[in-house]
Amino acid sequence: MTTPIASHWTDRLPPMLGRGARAVATTYTRGYNRLPLSIGRGIHRLAIASLITQSILIVSGGAVRLTASGLGCSQWPNCMPGTMTPTPEMGIHGLIEFGNRMLTFVLAAVAIAMIISVWRIRHTHRTVFWLSIALLCFIPIQAVIGGITVLTDLNPWVVSFHFLASIALVAVATLLVNRTGRESRGEDLVASGPLTGTMRSLGWTIAITSALALILGTVVTGSGPHAGDPSSPRHGFNLYLVTRIHVVPVYLLVIAAVLGLYLVYRTHAARALKRGYLILVVAVLAQGAIGYTQFFLGLPIGVVLLHMVGTAFLTAAATNVWDRSTGVVPL
Numbered sequence: 001m002t003t004p005i006a007s008h009w010t011d012r013l014p015p016m017l018g019r020g021a022r023a024v025a026t027t028y029t030r031g032y033n034r035l036p037l038s039i040g041r042g043i044h045r046l047a048i049a050s051l052i053t054q055s056i057l058i059v060s061g062g063a064v065r066l067t068a069s070g071l072g073c074s075q076w077p078n079c080m081p082g083t084m085t086p087t088p089e090m091g092i093h094g095l096i097e098f099g100n101r102m103l104t105f106v107l108a109a110v111a112i113a114m115i116i117s118v119w120r121i122r123h124t125h126r127t128v129f130w131l132s133i134a135l136l137c138f139i140p141i142q143a144v145i146g147g148i149t150v151l152t153d154l155n156p157w158v159v160s161f162h163f164l165a166s167i168a169l170v171a172v173a174t175l176l177v178n179r180t181g182r183e184s185r186g187e188d189l190v191a192s193g194p195l196t197g198t199m200r201s202l203g204w205t206i207a208i209t210s211a212l213a214l215i216l217g218t219v220v221t222g223s224g225p226h227a228g229d230p231s232s233p234r235h236g237f238n239l240y241l242v243t244r245i246h247v248v249p250v251y252l253l254v255i256a257a258v259l260g261l262y263l264v265y266r267t268h269a270a271r272a273l274k275r276g277y278l279i280l281v282v283a284v285l286a287q288g289a290i291g292y293t294q295f296f297l298g299l300p301i302g303v304v305l306l307h308m309v310g311t312a313f314l315t316a317a318a319t320n321v322w323d324r325s326t327g328v329v330p331l
């Protein structure tokens, strides 16, 4: 499947095809034959670029919310009626919201580059190929959810969904980084030897508690003061109570991560799994400390933004451990 396309195949195209079609076919053939035949550093770097840009989208979305620029562009897909770009009278809020929208094109460019670079090996590296396709397909869906967010005046449930869709994209990008890294560096993806039931259960516990912490965190945000615009609706839940509910899965996650770290060192598991657990423990403790700091300081926007950086970091760390300790997603 990865053999080059014979350059003379274009000569056998039906004569009714015009010169334009032949030129396209020839260009495709030349381009195809130049594509990589295996996963090397270039493809791995593209996967890392996907992970970084998807994480930046979370932080830039956070900046939009925390600077009250959520309705800086009051329309979607246009920024204002009759114009795609912000006008000077919309001020800094228009620029911030528009800048966040423009990031979509950067994400799409990275995703397209990823698909092109694995196109020739799509039959031998199905998971990498389909994860790349998923990443690209999700981007326009995410843009539409962003549009619905604006059109519903930043309804907090829609804002949550928009944020969680970005979290899902960070998870998909992490799976891509793992697979491309494994092949480009010859690294073990899963723990050496068969995965034990305990490690699998811990992997699932980490995935579930992380997901619950992330989902419940958005409910806290929807009840808090940073709506994205002063006129936007709020949940109206008691902030203190929802914050206490939000930290329940966090505590379970801390226990699972520390227990996992102890077990991987005791059982001499693969180096990558040990490193994965170490990063997870650092991520969860840092995120917890930032969470408490922002709560006790009355939610200053700088610390809240740091908590959002932490969500991207924690999502990647938890996905990595889940991936390496359950082996659910095929190589």
Ligand code: HEM
Residues within 6 Å of the ligand: 062, 160, 163, 210, 213, 214, 215, 216, 217, 218, 219, 220, 221, 222, 224, 225, 226, 243, 246, 247, 250, 253, 284, 287, 288, 289, 290, 291, 292, 293, 294, 295, 299, 304, 307, 308, 311, 314
């Ligand atoms: C693993 C640990 C944690 C994770 C993954 C996490 C995740 C999240 C997420 C996803 C959000 C919503 C972000 C948004 O919608 O833009 C959030 C908000 C929040 N979290 Fe956490 N969190 C963690 C730990 C904590 C802890 C320990 C506290 C301590 C009180 C805390 C307090 C808060 C508060 C107050 C908000 C609302 C911020 C706002 O109004 O914008 N979090 N968290």
